[in-house]
Amino acid sequence: MEIKPKTVKSAQLKNLIVKQLYFDNALSCAELSELFDKSIPSITKAVNELITEGFVVEHGYAPSSGGRRPLLYSIKPDAMYILAIAMDQLSTRIQLLDLLNRPVADSLTFDLRLLNNDAALATLVKSINSYILKSGIPKEKIAGIGMGMPGFINVRQGINYTYLNAGSKSLVQYLHDEIGLPVYIDNDSSLIALAEQRFGIAKAQQNVMVINLGWGIGLGMIVNGEIFRGHNGFAGELSHIPLSDDDALCACGKRGCLETVASMQVVAEKAIEGINSGRATSLKDTGAAASKALLDDILDAAGKGDQFAIELLSDAAYKIGKALAILIHIMNPQTIVLSGRGARAGKILMAPIQQALHKYCIPRLAESTQLLISDLGFDAELIGAAVLMMENFEKEIKSVSRLEV
Amino acid sequence: MEIKPKTVKSAQLKNLIVKQLYFDNALSCAELSELFDKSIPSITKAVNELITEGFVVEHGYAPSSGGRRPLLYSIKPDAMYILAIAMDQLSTRIQLLDLLNRPVADSLTFDLRLLNNDAALATLVKSINSYILKSGIPKEKIAGIGMGMPGFINVRQGINYTYLNAGSKSLVQYLHDEIGLPVYIDNDSSLIALAEQRFGIAKAQQNVMVINLGWGIGLGMIVNGEIFRGHNGFAGELSHIPLSDDDALCACGKRGCLETVASMQVVAEKAIEGINSGRATSLKDTGAAASKALLDDILDAAGKGDQFAIELLSDAAYKIGKALAILIHIMNPQTIVLSGRGARAGKILMAPIQQALHKYCIPRLAESTQLLISDLGFDAELIGAAVLMMENFEKEIKSVSRLEV
DNA sequence: ATACTTTTATAAATATTTTAAGAAGTTTTA
DNA sequence: TAAAACTTCTTAAAATATTTATAAAAGTAT
Numbered sequence: 001m002e003i004k005p006k007t008v009k010s011a012q013l014k015n016l017i018v019k020q021l022y023f024d025n026a027l028s029c030a031e032l033s034e035l036f037d038k039s040i041p042s043i044t045k046a047v048n049e050l051i052t053e054g055f056v057v058e059h060g061y062a063p064s065s066g067g068r069r070p071l072l073y074s075i076k077p078d079a080m081y082i083l084a085i086a087m088d089q090l091s092t093r094i095q096l097l098d099l100l101n102r103p104v105a106d107s108l109t110f111d112l113r114l115l116n117n118d119a120a121l122a123t124l125v126k127s128i129n130s131y132i133l134k135s136g137i138p139k140e141k142i143a144g145i146g147m148g149m150p151g152f153i154n155v156r157q158g159i160n161y162t163y164l165n166a167g168s169k170s171l172v173q174y175l176h177d178e179i180g181l182p183v184y185i186d187n188d189s190s191l192i193a194l195a196e197q198r199f200g201i202a203k204a205q206q207n208v209m210v211i212n213l214g215w216g217i218g219l220g221m222i223v224n225g226e227i228f229r230g231h232n233g234f235a236g237e238l239s240h241i242p243l244s245d246d247d248a249l250c251a252c253g254k255r256g257c258l259e260t261v262a263s264m265q266v267v268a269e270k271a272i273e274g275i276n277s278g279r280a281t282s283l284k285d286t287g288a289a290a291s292k293a294l295l296d297d298i299l300d301a302a303g304k305g306d307q308f309a310i311e312l313l314s315d316a317a318y319k320i321g322k323a324l325a326i327l328i329h330i331m332n333p334q335t336i337v338l339s340g341r342g343a344r345a346g347k348i349l350m351a352p353i354q355q356a357l358h359k360y361c362i363p364r365l366a367e368s369t370q371l372l373i374s375d376l377g378f379d380a381e382l383i384g385a386a387v388l389m390m391e392n393f394e395k396e397i398k399s400v401s402r403l404e405v
Numbered sequence: 406m407e408i409k410p411k412t413v414k415s416a417q418l419k420n421l422i423v424k425q426l427y428f429d430n431a432l433s434c435a436e437l438s439e440l441f442d443k444s445i446p447s448i449t450k451a452v453n454e455l456i457t458e459g460f461v462v463e464h465g466y467a468p469s470s471g472g473r474r475p476l477l478y479s480i481k482p483d484a485m486y487i488l489a490i491a492m493d494q495l496s497t498r499i500q501l502l503d504l505l506n507r508p509v510a511d512s513l514t515f516d517l518r519l520l521n522n523d524a525a526l527a528t529l530v531k532s533i534n535s536y537i538l539k540s541g542i543p544k545e546k547i548a549g550i551g552m553g554m555p556g557f558i559n560v561r562q563g564i565n566y567t568y569l570n571a572g573s574k575s576l577v578q579y580l581h582d583e584i585g586l587p588v589y590i591d592n593d594s595s596l597i598a599l600a601e602q603r604f605g606i607a608k609a610q611q612n613v614m615v616i617n618l619g620w621g622i623g624l625g626m627i628v629n630g631e632i633f634r635g636h637n638g639f640a641g642e643l644s645h646i647p648l649s650d651d652d653a654l655c656a657c658g659k660r661g662c663l664e665t666v667a668s669m670q671v672v673a674e675k676a677i678e679g680i681n682s683g684r685a686t687s688l689k690d691t692g693a694a695a696s697k698a699l700l701d702d703i704l705d706a707a708g709k710g711d712q713f714a715i716e717l718l719s720d721a722a723y724k725i726g727k728a729l730a731i732l733i734h735i736m737n738p739q740t741i742v743l744s745g746r747g748a749r750a751g752k753i754l755m756a757p758i759q760q761a762l763h764k765y766c767i768p769r770l771a772e773s774t775q776l777l778i779s780d781l782g783f784d785a786e787l788i789g790a791a792v793l794m795m796e797n798f799e800k801e802i803k804s805v806s807r808l809e810v
Numbered sequence: 811a812t813a814c815t816t817t818t819a820t821a822a823a824t825a826t827t828t829t830a831a832g833a834a835g836t837t838t839t840a
Numbered sequence: 841t842a843a844a845a846c847t848t849c850t851t852a853a854a855a856t857a858t859t860t861a862t863a864a865a866a867g868t869a870t
Contacts, residue, residue: 028818029818029819030817030818030819038857038858039857039858039859040818040819040820040858041819041820041821041857041858041859042856042857042858044819044820064816064817064818064865064866064867067815067816067817067818067865067866067867068816068817068818068819068864068865068866068867069817069818069865069866069867070817070818070819071818071819206636207635207636219735223628223629223633224628224629224633228628228629229737230612230736230737230738231611231612231737231738231739231773231774232737232773233737234737234769234770234773235735235736235737236735236737237734237735237737237767237770238734238735240734240767241730241731241734241735242727242730242731242765252767253767253768254764254765254767322647325646325647326646326647326731326735327735329642329643329645329646330624330640330641330642330643330646330731330732330735330736331635331640331735332634332635332636332637332638332639332640332641332642333635333636334636359659360647360659362642362645362657362658362659363658364639365639365642368636368637368639369636433848434848434849435847435848435849443827444827444828444829445828445848445849445850446827446828446829446849446850446851447826447827447828449849449850469835469836469837469846469847469848470836470837470846470847472835472836472837472845472846472847472848473834473835473836473846473847473848473849474835474836474847474848475847475848475849476848476849
C-alpha cells in the first residue's frame with residue numbers, strides 16, 4: 001500500500017515527538033516548537049492527535065517564569081512496549097520494557113553460547129517468541145526489538161560478522177521475518193555508552209567515553225551526542241592499542257595489547273597463580289580455571305578489603321588508566337564512565353586510574369575530563385537496547401498508525 | 406534594523422545554495438532540491454533570484470541519464486572574495502581568494518612572532534588593512550576573513566587562549582571592529598584537515614585524520630564530515646600521548662611524548678649532532694641551531710638520496726607510525742593524510758609509517774585505513790581558512806543583501 | 811489591589827510550499 | 841526508425857504551515 005506523502009510528513013513529526021518525550025520526561029508545546037523548529041500551532045495539532053491516539057497525556061503545569069504556565073505533555077508509558085535483549089558470549093537476557101524503561105514482565109536469562117554454535121540463532125528466536133507469548137502482551141503493542149551483542153557489527157545492514165550468521169539474509173532481516181517485529185542491533189559496549197548518555201550518569205553530554213568492564217575491556221564512544229563507530233564500525237578498539245613493547249602475546253596476534261595486561265581475564269589468572277603460590281587471601285581456587293564465579297569472588301573480596309584482591313585490581317586499573325590517558329589526549333571527552341559488570345568495583349579502580357591519568361596526561365587535559373562510575377550497572381545494556389529501538393523509531397513511519405487500535 | 410522573518414528564511418536558503426555551490430562546483434535544481442529537502446519550485450525561485458543578484462550563473466547542461474538534460478548552475482567566482490590568513494609561530498601569510506579558491510591578489514608573507522610579542526596584534530591589523538587597500542578590492546566585495554593559527558582556540562567565542570590576547574574583547578570581535586569584516590578563527594591543524602576534506606585528497610570523506618607535519622606534529626580530525634574539537638577544543642593532542650616510559654623530558658612536563666622523539670625539531674637536533682660527529686652526509690651545520698632552513702635542507706637532502714637524512718626521517722616516521730596505529734584503533738578512520746610543510750617528504754615517510762602500522766595494528770584495522778600524501782601542500786592552511794569562512798557563511802544572514810550593489 | 815509584563819493557547823488571515831499535470835528534451839528499447 | 845520510458849522544467853491549483861492578533865493566565869511591580 002502506498003503511503004500518501006502528506007501522511008508521511010505528519011506521521012514523521014508525530015514520531016519525532018513521541019521519541020523526544022521518551023527521552024525527555026515532559027515538555028511543553030513551546031519547547032517542542034523550539035526543538036523541531038516548527039510553529040506552535042503545528043505542534044499543538046500533532047500533540048492533540050497523539051493524545052486522541054493514546055500516545056501522549058497531559059502532565060500538569062510547569063512553574064512559570066513570569067507568564068502563563070505552560071501545559072506539559074508526557075508519553076503514556078504503556079502506549080507501547082520495547083523488547084530489549086542483552087547478549088554476551090555465554091548468556092542472553094530478554095526483557096520487555098515500557099516507555100519509562102520499567103520492566104513490564106519478568107526478565108528471562110538463559111545460557112546461549114555464541115561461539116561455534118550453529119543452533120544459537122534458532123534458540124534465540126524460539127526464546128524470544130515464547131517470551132513474548134508468555135508475557136501476555138500482544139505483538140501489536142510492541143514497537144520493536146533492540147539488541148546488544150558482542151562482535152563486529154554493521155549497524156546499517158544489521159549484520160554481525162562475528163556471531164549469529166543468518167545465511168543469505170541479514171541477522172536483522174532474519175529476526176524480523178521470524179518474529180514479525182522491527183529489529184535493531186548494535187555492539188554491546190556501544191549500547192552501554194548510549195544508555196549512560198541518555199538515561200545514566202552522563203545524561204545529555206555530547207562527548208562521553210564509556211568503558212565496559214567485563215571479561216575484556218570494551219569502549220563505547222559518544223561523539224557529538226551520538227554513538228561513534230568509525231569508518232567500518234571498528235572504532236573504539238581500546239583493548240588492542242600498543243601499550244608496551246615486550247609483553248604477553250595477545251589473541252589478536254600482537255604483543256603489548258592492553259587486553260593482555262589489564263583485562264579481568266588476566267586478573268582472574270593472576271588470582272589463581274597467587275592462591276596456588278600461597279598468597280595471604282580469602283580467595284580460593286575453585287578448580288574451574290578463570291571462571292566468572294572467580295571474578296565475582298575477586299570483586300567481592302576486594303570490596304571487603306582483601307589486600308591481594310585489591311592489589312590485583314589496582315594493577316589492572318593503573319594500566320587501564322594509562323590507556324585512558326591516551327584516549328583523553330585524542331578525544332578530549334567531557335566524561336569517562338566506568339560501566340559494565342566490573343563497575344561494581346568502581347571505587348577500588350578509581351584511585352589507580354586517577355593516578356595514571358595524573359602521570360600520563362597533560363594536566364589541563366586531565367582536569368577537563370571527569371571520571372565517573374555508572375549507576376545503571378547491570379541494566380545498562382538492556383536500557384541501551386531499548387534506546388537503540390527508540391532512536392530508530394522515527395524510521396518506522398507506520399509505527400504510530402500500526403499501533404493504533 | 407529588524408529583519409522580517411520571511412526575508413530571513415528566504416535569505417538563509419539562498420546563502421545555503423551559495424555555500425553549496427562553493428563546495429560543489431556545479432549543481433542542478435533537482436540536485437539542490439534533493440540536498441536541502443525543498444521542492445523544485447522553491448529552489449528554482451531562489452536560484453533565479455541569485456542569478457539576478459549576480460551570485461550564480463548558468464553552467465551548461467549536464468549529461469542526461471535518460472531524460473531531459475538538467476541545467477547546471479555554478480557560483481560566479483568573482484561575486485565576492487574571501488580573505489584567508491595562515492599563521493604559524495613565526496610568520497603570517499595573507500591572501501585574497503575568489504570563490505574558486507584562486508588568488509585574486511599577490512599573497513603577503515611577513516614575520517610575526519606570536520610568543521611574547523605585545524605588538525603582534527596591532528601589526529596584524531595594520532597588515533590586513535593595508536593588504537586589503539593595496540589589493541584594490543572594495544571591502545563590500547569581501548565576504549569575510551578566515552584565519553588559522555597555532556594555540557588553544559575557542560572557536561565559538563573566537564578566542565585564542567595562547568596567543569594574541571585582545572584584552573576585554575575576544576580576538577574575533579577585536580579584529581571585526583578594527584577591520585570591519587566578519588572574522589572566524591580556528592586551529593591551524595584543524596584548518597589543514599578541513600582543506601583536505603573539502604578540496605584535497607580526502608574530499609567528501611566522513612572520517613579523516615590529517616597529520617600536520619611542521620615543526621611539531623599536529624593532528625586535525627574530521628569526524629562525521631566535520632572538524633572535531635572535543636569537549637574543550639583540546640582534541641587531537643597526538644604529540645603528547647605517552648609512547649614510551651623512559652625518554653626525554655617534554656616541554657609539557659611529561660616523559661615519553663611522541664613530540665620528544667619524532668618531531669621535526671628533534672630531527673634537526675639529531676642532524677646537527679650527526680654532522681658534528683662526522684657522519685657522512687651532504688648536510689652542513691649552518692650555525693643557527695635548529696633553524697627552519699636546516700629542516701628544509703634535510704628534506705631536500707633526503708629527496709636527493711642522502712642516507713643520513715633518510716635515516717633521520719625514517720626513525721621519526723616509524724615512531725609517528727606507532728602513534729598512528731593507536732589513532733587507528735580508536736578512530737577507525739577511512740583515511741590518514743600526511744599534510745603540512747613536511748608532506749614534501751611524504752614518500753620517504755610513507756614506508757616506515759606503513760611498517761609501524763603493520764607491526765602495531767590489528768591487520769583488519771590497518772587494511773581499512775588508507776594512508777595518503779597531501780597534494781595541497783603549503784596552500785592547505787590558506788584554503789582551510791577560506792573554507793572556514795564559507796562554512797560560516799550561512800550565519801551571515803545579511804551577507805547576500807549586504808553584498809548586493 | 812491594580813496595572814503591567816511575560817508567557818501560553820487559540821483562531822483567523824496570510825503566505826508559502828507542495829502537489830499534480832503537462833510540455834519538452836534524451837535515452838533506451840522494440 | 842519509431843515508440844516507450846524517463847528526467848527535467850514550468851505553471852496553476854490545492855494543501856499546508858506560519859504569522860499575526862487576541863484572549864487568558866501567571867507572576868512582578870507600583
